[in-house]
Amino acid sequence: GQNIDQPTEMTATEGAIVQINCTYQTSGFNGLFWYQQHAGEAPTFLSYNVLDGLEEKGRFSSFLSRSKGYSYLLLKELQMKDSASYLCAVLDSNYQLIWGAGTKLIIKP
Amino acid sequence: GAVVSQHPSRVICKSGTSVKIECRSLDFQATTMFWYRQFPKQSLMLMATSNEGSKATYEQGVEKDKFLINHASLTLSTLTVTSAHPEDSSFYICSARTGTENQPQHFGDGTRLSIL
Numbered sequence: 001g002q003n004i005d006q007p008t009e010m011t012a013t014e015g016a017i018v019q020i021n022c023t024y025q026t027s028g029f030n031g032l033f034w035y036q037q038h039a040g041e042a043p044t045f046l047s048y049n050v051l052d053g054l055e056e057k058g059r060f061s062s063f064l065s066r067s068k069g070y071s072y073l074l075l076k077e078l079q080m081k082d083s084a085s086y087l088c089a090v091l092d093s094n095y096q097l098i099w100g101a102g103t104k105l106i107i108k109p
Numbered sequence: 110g111a112v113v114s115q116h117p118s119r120v121i122c123k124s125g126t127s128v129k130i131e132c133r134s135l136d137f138q139a140t141t142m143f144w145y146r147q148f149p150k151q152s153l154m155l156m157a158t159s160n161e162g163s164k165a166t167y168e169q170g171v172e173k174d175k176f177l178i179n180h181a182s183l184t185l186s187t188l189t190v191t192s193a194h195p196e197d198s199s200f201y202i203c204s205a206r207t208g209t210e211n212q213p214q215h216f217g218d219g220t221r222l223s224i225l
Contacts, residue, residue, distance in 0.1 A: 030210070031211050041218065042217060043153070043216050091210065
């Protein structure tokens with residue numbers, strides 16, 4: 001079966017750094033997406049990784065290791081508005097998007 | 110760029126009513142649109158995938174006669190929940206994608222449907 005694992009909830013402090021991990025077992029791989037979803041709102045696209053390595057985009061970075069079936073989303077200089085759920089999603093060999101359950105990130109002052 | 114508009118944002122109606130939700134890509138042509146449902150504190154559940162001009166592909170367990178999808182143009186898809194009941198109350202979200210399958214999906218703002 002296809003499976004994506006990410007922690008259910010994480011807590012971090014304003015101004016700090018947090019890393020949200022995602023591991024996956026899927027039938028094939030055509031890329032991994034990270035989305036941010038604030039409560040009661042629709043997801044917004046953050047990043048896409050298809051090759052190994054780190055992609056940096058402002059305060060957010062996303063890392064991929066295909067051999068390990070592993071990705072992480074790194075958030076720096078945390079702000080209160082970063083409190084949201086972060087969804088990991090993998091594009092499998094049929095280009096079907098497999099969604100993780102999401103990690104709820106709570107930012108404390 | 111890549112703006113998707115979805116409305117209405119909220120619907121409250123009586124049991125037995127049919128509800129139509131529209132999803133429009135405003136600044137790009139959406140070759141593929143997706144309809145999701147999300148219950149509180151749960152992940153997105155894909156209901157169906159629609160390609161312009163062809164019939165939608167429904168996920169297992171989703172009744173195609175209850176959730177009617179029309180994707181008549183490259184910028185518009187509609188979802189009609191027919192004869193809605195309280196158990197259909199949920200957050201419905203559409204997304205749109207252009208070009209190849211590895212392009213990101215861009216989401217509308219969602220529709221919160223409450224059936225009394």
